[in-house]
Amino acid sequence: MSSKFKYTFVPIAALALLGGGIYLGTVFRPSPLDAESSQISPLRSPEEIKRVRSIPKPKAPQITVPDEPTTTATRINALAALNNPTSDPQTDIRIIEHLLVQARTVFHKLPIGENEEIVAFLQGANPREIQYIPDDDPNLNADGEVVDRWGTPYFFHALSRDRIEVRSAGPDRLHWSEDDVISETQTPELPNT
Amino acid sequence: MNPDTDLKNVNRRSFLRLSACAAVSTSSLFSTLFNLRQLNAAAAASGTDDDDYKAIVCIFLYGGNDSNNLLIPSDAATYATYAAGREQLAIPQNQLLALNSLNADGRSFGIHPSMTGCHELFNAGDLALVANVGTLLAPATLSDYRNRTAAIPDHLFSHSDQQVLWQTSINENASVDPTGWGGRIADLIHSTHNDSSISMLVSLSGSNFFQVGRTLLPFRTDSNGSSTYDILNGWDSHATTRAEGFRQLLDKDYANLMEKAFADISNSAIKNADTFNEAIATANDFEMLPDSSLGRQLRMVAKMIQSRKALGQRRQVFFVATGGFDTHGPQLDSHAGLLGGLDSAIKGFHEALGSIEAQDCVTSFTASDFGRTFDTNGRGSDHGWGGHHIVMGGAVNGQRIYGDFPDLNFGSAHDTGRGRWLPTTSVDQYGATLARWFGIPESELPTVFPNIGNFATSNLGFMS
Numbered sequence: 036m037s038s039k040f041k042y043t044f045v046p047i048a049a050l051a052l053l054g055g056g057i058y059l060g061t062v063f064r065p066s067p068l069d070a071e072s073s074q075i076s077p078l079r080s081p082e083e084i085k086r087v088r089s090i091p092k093p094k095a096p097q098i099t100v101p102d103e104p105t106t107t108a109t110r111i112n113a114l115a116a117l118n119n120p121t122s123d124p125q126t127d128i129r130i131i132e133h134l135l136v137q138a139r140t141v142f143h144k145l146p147i148g149e150n151e152e153i154v155a156f157l158q159g160a161n162p163r164e165i166q167y168i169p170d171d172d173p174n175l176n177a178d179g180e181v182v183d184r185w186g187t188p189y190f191f192h193a194l195s196r197d198r199i200e201v202r203s204a205g206p207d208r209l210h211w212s213e214d215d216v217i218s219e220t221q222t223p224e225l226p227n228t
Numbered sequence: 229m230n231p232d233t234d235l236k237n238v239n240r241r242s243f244l245r246l247s248a249c250a251a252v253s254t255s256s257l258f259s260t261l262f263n264l265r266q267l268n269a270a271a272a273a274s275g276t277d278d279d280d281y282k283a284i285v286c287i288f289l290y291g292g293n294d295s296n297n298l299l300i301p302s303d304a305a306t307y308a309t310y311a312a313g314r315e316q317l318a319i320p321q322n323q324l325l326a327l328n329s330l331n332a333d334g335r336s337f338g339i340h341p342s343m344t345g346c347h348e349l350f351n352a353g354d355l356a357l358v359a360n361v362g363t364l365l366a367p368a369t370l371s372d373y374r375n376r377t378a379a380i381p382d383h384l385f386s387h388s389d390q391q392v393l394w395q396t397s398i399n400e401n402a403s404v405d406p407t408g409w410g411g412r413i414a415d416l417i418h419s420t421h422n423d424s425s426i427s428m429l430v431s432l433s434g435s436n437f438f439q440v441g442r443t444l445l446p447f448r449t450d451s452n453g454s455s456t457y458d459i460l461n462g463w464d465s466h467a468t469t470r471a472e473g474f475r476q477l478l479d480k481d482y483a484n485l486m487e488k489a490f491a492d493i494s495n496s497a498i499k500n501a502d503t504f505n506e507a508i509a510t511a512n513d514f515e516m517l518p519d520s521s522l523g524r525q526l527r528m529v530a531k532m533i534q535s536r537k538a539l540g541q542r543r544q545v546f547f548v549a550t551g552g553f554d555t556h557g558p559q560l561d562s563h564a565g566l567l568g569g570l571d572s573a574i575k576g577f578h579e580a581l582g583s584i585e586a587q588d589c590v591t592s593f594t595a596s597d598f599g600r601t602f603d604t605n606g607r608g609s610d611h612g613w614g615g616h617h618i619v620m621g622g623a624v625n626g627q628r629i630y631g632d633f634p635d636l637n638f639g640s641a642h643d644t645g646r647g648r649w650l651p652t653t654s655v656d657q658y659g660a661t662l663a664r665w666f667g668i669p670e671s672e673l674p675t676v677f678p679n680i681g682n683f684a685t686s687n688l689g690f691m692s
Contacts, residue, residue: 147385149610149646192556193611195388211557211607 291554342568345575362614362651395438411441424540432525433549451524507538517576559608588622602647614651665691
């Protein structure tokens with residue numbers, strides 16, 4: 036079979052078949068009455084329909100509002116164990132450093148600024164409004180700074196985006212003096228400071 | 229995939245697509261080549277004689293210099309504000325070294341009493357001060373800073389992050405290569421100005437971000453000269469034999485690519501070190517420079533500048549550094565010592581350059597992590613933002629203070645808290661002024677300083 040014949044004959048034959056099908060469908064279409072009678076079953080007589088409709092519908096279940104929970108949500112208090120007389124100052128430093136690591140894990144960066152700015156961030160002034168430190172935490176002074184066991188605000192020394200050195204002024208309450216308490220795992224100074 | 233089959237299957241549509249890709253890639257290549265040709269032409273126009281030498285020297289003050297005590301207002305009213313704000317950190321008014329500034333704003337300033345050399349250079353017109361420079365991505369007001377309505381650099385007040393930002397001028401999320409602005413300057417002009425296998429970027433203070441380029445890396449040396457392998461040192465017969473054996477090992481022809489690469493790089497480093505050491509061997513001792521770390525670094529810089537012809541260099545970018553400026557603790561005495569050391573090194577370096585008639589072609593400038601809080605923590609000062617800086621050299625339009633000095637009142641429009649000054653001049657503007665003098669054309673400044681277009685001017689005017 037030549038390709039020219041194939042490209043001409045096949046579409047014409049297809050069109051002819053389609054047209055014939057449409058004609059036959061129109062001529063032998065069932066009448067609406069036949070269709071209706073074929074759909075009515077013995078169970079769908081008018082009497083039966085009336086009887087079925089007279090059956091009372093089941094009532095919707097009564098909606099009740101649940102009672103208020105009797106227990107309040109658990110508060111985060113990341114500094115609960117801070118300045119505990121039974122622990123040592125190094126533990127205090129580790130508690131604060133652990134809190135900063137938690138914050139960095141969530142926010143992918145450390146809070147920056149002075150003591151009160153970092154505390155504000157940890158009290159909810161952050162993108163997710165997470166309150167790690169409650170407003171009434173006893174380790175905060177009147178200026179909103181977290182203080183060490185001698186009452187001196189901690190110093191947050193921003194060494195890099197991933198590292199804040201937490202410093203307690205120690206018993207003499209003077210920062211950057213001999214008795215300062217800093218993390219034992221950190222070197223006192225960066226090489227380039 | 230068989231390349232022959234690929235070629236057979238190329239149809240009109242794929243041919244057009246491939247052609248478009250090729251056109252895009254070649255146009256960028258031609259653009260780069262065109263820029264380099266323009267630079268070559270500019271270099272040729274500016275002359276290639278012996279006098280066409282320029283160097284910039286970055287003096288980095290690690291830790292964040294408290295420049296609130298470097299440049300101090302001396303008129304009665306503003307000094308009173310200064311003294312009240314600084315409390316125990318205040319320098320007594322009668323100790324200030326008065327600056328005979330040519331500024332016409334009627335204000336008067338003094339500098340720290342330990343900076344006698346800089347005082348002399350300023351009043352002689354060879355030194356200028358640039359006020360309140362800091363890391364900025366775009367101009368910002370206090371409201372912009374607080375409400376984040378302008379782009380603000382990430383990780384402010386953090387040592388290492390601000391050191392990086394000062395040296396790269398690229399914020400961490402920027403979509404450009406994290407290179408330093410000294411390195412980007414060198415990428416543009418090294419091939420057109422220098423005829424040397426030694427990089428025009430020279431660090432006397434180890435690794436830094438300032439000199440990381442896209443194609444160039446710094447040549448690192450120390451104040452004693454360049455060294456490579458310890459095995460090459462030593463004078464007895466055994467040491468000489470070992471050194472000779474080591475050189476023979478490096479000279480072998482290796483089939484393994486890793487071995488060959490190691491041998492090639494090592495040979496190149498040894499050759500550069502030999503060239504360098506030979507070139508500076510006859511340089512002066514520059515005894516006017518102090519025997520401090522910074523003094524020794526600048527002494528080696530002076531030797532390299534004197535040896536520039538032997539080194540084949542017409543443009544050089546040096547990096548020197550000194551630390552200890554993170555003065556949280558008792559500050560007054562330690563800071564006086566730090567500024568005194570900086571002062572003697574700067575003054576000695578200027579004299580050294582004078583002795584080889586190179587003052588006009590070398591410009592030195594200071595940089596630091598950040599300024600410090602104007603407020604005291606009771607003993608020292610804490611991390612700040614904007615700070616004042618020194619530019620020194622014969623080509624500097626000296627005896628002037630550039631930029632806007634901040635309003636020292638707490639709560640002023642410049643105070644982001646505790647006297648952490650919101651910068652009024654960006655590092656980009658500061659660097660662009662130096663880069664333009666160095667030979668970077670105006671059209672290429674955005675290549676070196678991607679944010680420079682955000683600022684009103686790229687020329688602060690302190691270079692002639």
